[in-house]
Amino acid sequence: MRIPAVVSTRNEALAAELDNAISDKTKPAGSLGRLETLARQIGLIQSTSSPAIDRPSILVFAADHGVVAEGVSAYPQEVTWQMVENFLAGGAAINVFARQNDCAIQVVDAGVNHDFGQRAGLVDRKVGPGTRNFAEQAAMTPEQCSLAMERGMALVCELPGNVVGFGEMGIGNTTSAAALMHKLTGAPLADCVGAGTGLSPAGVERKKSVIEAALRRHAGVDEPLAVLATFGGFEIAMMTGAMLQAAHMRKLLLIDGFIVTSALLVAARLHSAILDYCVFAHCSDEQGHRLMLEHLHARPLLQLGLRLGEGTGSALALPLLRAAVNFLGEMATFSSAEVATRAG
């Protein structure tokens, strides 16, 4: 597998040009806050002082997790495929928010434990019928992990537009994400494990014990791709590959919640410059996400107490991306509008 190269967006001349353009808009300096830093970032990603949001897509990767055999989720495994059906029928939250915000979605079967047959609207990239139980053995073989990543890269190559949002569905995948977080950030496991779709405190304790035991079993696994293969999932590995490819192609990456960010943790260990391309849509209510974001020095756009996944935070943040490029492109300047600047 060849990991796509990712270069920094750093460009002093363009940054200065963007800063000047933003300063000349008819508003007090800095008064559009985060939208100003966002406009600057998008300009740098697109290498232009006239950035635009073009045909955004959200990829929703679904897969199953062998570790659910340990009783780590509040929902049964069949909810993964049932929710995929819900995505295909247009009835899930991500469908609603993507429709509202004029965003395409692609639903990708990365490895759901269900035979969907040939289905219109479902992108079949199934690596296997769910991962193995990482409490017993590595979730993926190295070959499966590479295959998942490569399929993620290939998917992004075919996407139109310059914004890729990431979303996921997979009963049990907060367990994978918590293990990845612990291994890749060094945060104490207790800070990484949360309620997921709604575990009781006792359920959270059980989930933590399962991960603790698995960490002991797989002690010595530390290299990022080995960590991904051992504790990750097909949807997580596919996202990691897709993210690297998207940054390689200088697309903007719209990062959703806890599980999506866990895929980014792996990608950022391979190419830290990928963070230049990331807009963090929101801070999830899932315990651990805030710490993940801090680890990445990331400031999320929205804080709405979401903890649904699917890419819902990404879809909800899209209007703010558009607002950033729109103010830069459409607002009058002090000189063009004949508005006086500061009194002195």
Next chain:
Amino acid sequence: MRIPAVVSTRNEALAAELDNAISDKTKPAGSLGRLETLARQIGLIQSTSSPAIDRPSILVFAADHGVVAEGVSAYPQEVTWQMVENFLAGGAAINVFARQNDCAIQVVDAGVNHDFGQRAGLVDRKVGPGTRNFAEQAAMTPEQCSLAMERGMALVCELPGNVVGFGEMGIGNTTSAAALMHKLTGAPLADCVGAGTGLSPAGVERKKSVIEAALRRHAGVDEPLAVLATFGGFEIAMMTGAMLQAAHMRKLLLIDGFIVTSALLVAARLHSAILDYCVFAHCSDEQGHRLMLEHLHARPLLQLGLRLGEGTGSALALPLLRAAVNFLGEMATFSSAEVATRAG
């Protein structure tokens, strides 16, 4: 002047119906966070379990302030009318964000110190050419204050739709808003006075001294409408009237930043039930706004470091209102989508 009655939206039966509808959506309970409380609130405002966002408008009230003679703003007074021209030409931030989010705006001359003549797109409700300098005398006569409020009420009566956003423009109006905040919340003046459009620390100190002296001069003014007349502005009083009328008509009030919230402080002292109708769009970076919101037990939707006014936060929050009613109206239910509920 007759103050419109405002009744609470409390309705236990409808609240239970909304809670059930939200719980039955295909997502873990509570996983849409603030959007769920927002959907519930909008349903209660509209007295229906099928709320909708219909033809939202943002009213942008502009006026001048006599107190600018004391040197309390970083910008000269003529910026008020110049920015009104910018609104009319479509080049200001509020124009950009309202266009993007399919929201009508009305620009209202509540009392700008400028003769615009008859202008297409400008709603002339001028009470006077700016208020008097409240460092010397009450900003408005009681009659002017009532007239401004009544004109605000009348404007709302003519609006289509069920959402009214509020915005403002007026060089010097953070000085009025800071004085109102101090008088109506009891917060120490130092916590109420901020940099406005960009004062230096010395400028903030000067602004604080001006307000302190005015508070001494007008000691004993405590009744909300008297406080409004003494320290307010034409745009603030017009907003207070418009807000009361909008809540009376069971419209949703989209509350912007520091100055808009100062108008609401007055309205809430007259009818505290108005808060049931308010969605707080964002927390401004203007010092004092966070404390104002805390005083009102308000949780803003966005935290983007905005401090521009004009209603920009209101316009940016609109997609979240739509997301709230859309998930409630469009998402599948567990039974309709045949998705399994919790494992037990």
